[in-house]
Amino acid sequence: MRIKTMFVVLITALLTIALMQNTDSVNFAFLWADFRLPKLVIMTAVSVVAFILGVLVGRPKRVKQLGGENSGNRSNLSEEDQDYIK
Secondary structure (H helix, E strand, O other), rough: OOHHHHHHHHHHHHHHHHHHHHOOOOEEEEEEEEEEEEHHHHHHHHHHHHHHHHHHHHOOOOOOOOOOHHHHOOOOOHHHHHHHHO
């Protein structure tokens, strides 16, 4: 297995253990409302939101091609530069 896969499995196992150990209800205040929710629900919601944000932030961005229309035109290069590119 790759290191990345082992890391994901380890983090998932630790998160599952932490969620299962925290099932008691607590008071949760959000803005003007108070809720009595299990810690499991709150921690799961935070984990899902953090995962979604991590995926959005970690996505590779599309690379724009530099040079525009003349990117394939090598006529404005010196002979030395053209030889180097070949």
